[in-house]
Amino acid sequence: MIRFEGVHKWFGNLHVLNTINLHVRQGEVVVICGPSGSGKSTLIRTINRLEPIDKGKLIVDGMHVSDQKTDINRLRTEIGFVFQQFNLYPHLTVLRNITLAPIKVRKVGKKEAQEQAMALLERVGLSEKRDAYPSQLSGGEQQRVAIARSLAMKPRIMLFDEPTSALDPEMIGEVLAVMKDLAESGMTMCVVTHEMGFAREVADRIVFMDHGVILEEREPAAFFTSPQHARAQQFLKQILSPMH
Amino acid sequence: MDPWLDFTVIRNNLTYFFIGSYPHGNLGGVALTLYLAVTSCVISFVGGLILGLLSVSRHRAIRYPTLAVINTVRGVPLLMVIFWMYFLLPSLLGHPVPESRTVIAALALFTSAYMAEIVRAGVEGIPRGQTEAALATGLRPWQALVYVVLPQGLRNMLPSFVNQFVSLIKDTSLAYIVGVSELTQVATQVNNRSMVHPTEIFFFIAAVYFIICFTFTSISRRLESRLAWRKSI
Ligand SMILES: Nc1ncnc2c1ncn2[C@@H]1O[C@H](COP(=O)(O)OP(=O)(O)OP(=O)(O)O)[C@@H](O)[C@H]1O
Ligand SMILES: [Mg+2]
Numbered sequence: 001m002i003r004f005e006g007v008h009k010w011f012g013n014l015h016v017l018n019t020i021n022l023h024v025r026q027g028e029v030v031v032i033c034g035p036s037g038s039g040k041s042t043l044i045r046t047i048n049r050l051e052p053i054d055k056g057k058l059i060v061d062g063m064h065v066s067d068q069k070t071d072i073n074r075l076r077t078e079i080g081f082v083f084q085q086f087n088l089y090p091h092l093t094v095l096r097n098i099t100l101a102p103i104k105v106r107k108v109g110k111k112e113a114q115e116q117a118m119a120l121l122e123r124v125g126l127s128e129k130r131d132a133y134p135s136q137l138s139g140g141e142q143q144r145v146a147i148a149r150s151l152a153m154k155p156r157i158m159l160f161d162e163p164t165s166a167l168d169p170e171m172i173g174e175v176l177a178v179m180k181d182l183a184e185s186g187m188t189m190c191v192v193t194h195e196m197g198f199a200r201e202v203a204d205r206i207v208f209m210d211h212g213v214i215l216e217e218r219e220p221a222a223f224f225t226s227p228q229h230a231r232a233q234q235f236l237k238q239i240l241s242p243m244h
Numbered sequence: 245m246d247p248w249l250d251f252t253v254i255r256n257n258l259t260y261f262f263i264g265s266y267p268h269g270n271l272g273g274v275a276l277t278l279y280l281a282v283t284s285c286v287i288s289f290v291g292g293l294i295l296g297l298l299s300v301s302r303h304r305a306i307r308y309p310t311l312a313v314i315n316t317v318r319g320v321p322l323l324m325v326i327f328w329m330y331f332l333l334p335s336l337l338g339h340p341v342p343e344s345r346t347v348i349a350a351l352a353l354f355t356s357a358y359m360a361e362i363v364r365a366g367v368e369g370i371p372r373g374q375t376e377a378a379l380a381t382g383l384r385p386w387q388a389l390v391y392v393v394l395p396q397g398l399r400n401m402l403p404s405f406v407n408q409f410v411s412l413i414k415d416t417s418l419a420y421i422v423g424v425s426e427l428t429q430v431a432t433q434v435n436n437r438s439m440v441h442p443t444e445i446f447f448f449i450a451a452v453y454f455i456i457c458f459t460f461t462s463i464s465r466r467l468e469s470r471l472a473w474r475k476s477i
Binding site: 048050073074076077079080081083085087088089090091100101104105106146149150152153 | 371373374376377378379380381382383384387391392395396399
């Protein structure tokens with residue numbers, strides 16, 4: 001479904017992605033973790049070309065992402081993206097946040113788009129918020145709306161970039177629950193997160209990055225009990241320590 | 245003996261100050277001032293929007309020439325632009341153009357350049373994440389601009405637009421130089437005829453300019469607070 005083959009990316013002199021090889025199969029949930037600045041966001045942002053790659057091959061859903069001939073807008077309709085800062089449109093209601101892309105891109109009728117949006121709001125537990133503006137919602141609610149907005153395009157892949165990092169602790173659970181539900185429905189997912197409980201429970205594989213390099217790629221059980229790399233051991237110790 | 249300030253000259257010429265010799269002759273005075281301002285405002289709104297959006301284009305071949313036009317116009321005194329249009333427009337079009345039209349063209353071009361800067365700043369002021377969220381759902385870049393960035397940007401731009409419009413109202417007084425009978429020109433005519441009350445006349449037109457501008461500023465204040473959507477909880 002997603003295949004990185006020797007992918008490189010630079011920001012000026014900074015080698016932010018270094019020889020990335022990664023294969024995510026259909027229906028898999030891959031959690032990406034690593035210290036701050038290691039290139040996790042950049043990695044998942046290349047998948048829908050929010051960041052272009054400089055070298056190597058990246059094939060998503062059978063299409064070459066960096067190929068100029070690829071219809072990137074079409075590809076993006078197949079890939080949902082959830083941001084750390086939600087990025088809901090503040091001037092539109094919850095309902096219109098969700099229906100905008102289906103109506104403008106998929107050319108779905110307004111009524112049908114609204115019905116689908118309501119079904120999605122139901123799924124994330126926010127039906128009663130349809131006419132609210134984003135600023136009237138809590139962070140957790142905003143993020144659930146953002147997930148619904150992505151799902152409205154019926155994507156085949158969902159990408160999450162630290163979806164709970166901007167949330168108060170008591171709201172993290174509600175967002176993770178939605179994501180878990182999504183994973184169980186068979187969605188292909190790449191999730192950058194430091195929620196190790198979620199990773200252990202939901203992920204098929206954990207990818208550990210540092211300095212633009214994938215240092216480990218293993219099943220959660222193996223990763224948590226016996227991380228191979230010293231950097232991964234150190235990272236886990238920090239993140240799992242009770243002081244954290 | 246004459247009183248210190250004598251406003252009879254104003255009272256005697258009141259309709260002339262407000263509408264010129266209309267309906268028997270041409271529209272003039274305050275009415276023409278407003279006509280010049282509103283017409284060039286509408287044109288420059290459209291022009292500024294287009295220039296502003298072109299100036300944030302991803303393509304250098306579009307962005308650079310646009311910025312060159314904007315900066316050239318901004319770097320020239322308005323009076324020069326009025327002269328240019330006055331002499332250039334008729335020879336460019338190959339037929340005479342009424343002075344008021346050349347002034348509208350000049351004001352519209354000049355104000356477009358400033359409007360473009362407002363639009364540019366307004367668009368660039370919207371967080372990058374808004375565009376990214378729109379693109380990520382498959383909207384094309386122009387759709388992200390039209391449905392997501394501009395509606396937010398325009399609200400932020402509104403106060404600057406009104407400022408620009410108020411400047412425009414005052415700038416119409418420069419039409420005086422090519423003989424368009426807007427308020428300042430009319431005042432000068434009346435003054436030349438009577439020759440005795442320049443203080444009263446120019447005090448009066450200053451007050452008129454002030455009242456018009458102040459009215460628009462107040463309207464915009466009210467509009468702004470009405471449009472302001474709850475930004476934070
Ligand atoms: N647009 C950019 N221009 C220049 N440098 C960038 C840009 N975006 C990211 N970087 C740099 O690239 C490196 C990797 O950034 P990235 O956001 O991918 O890290 P991350 O692993 O997601 O970190 P975090 O956990 O803090 O989100 C960082 O050093 C960052 O400063
Ligand atoms: Mg990041």
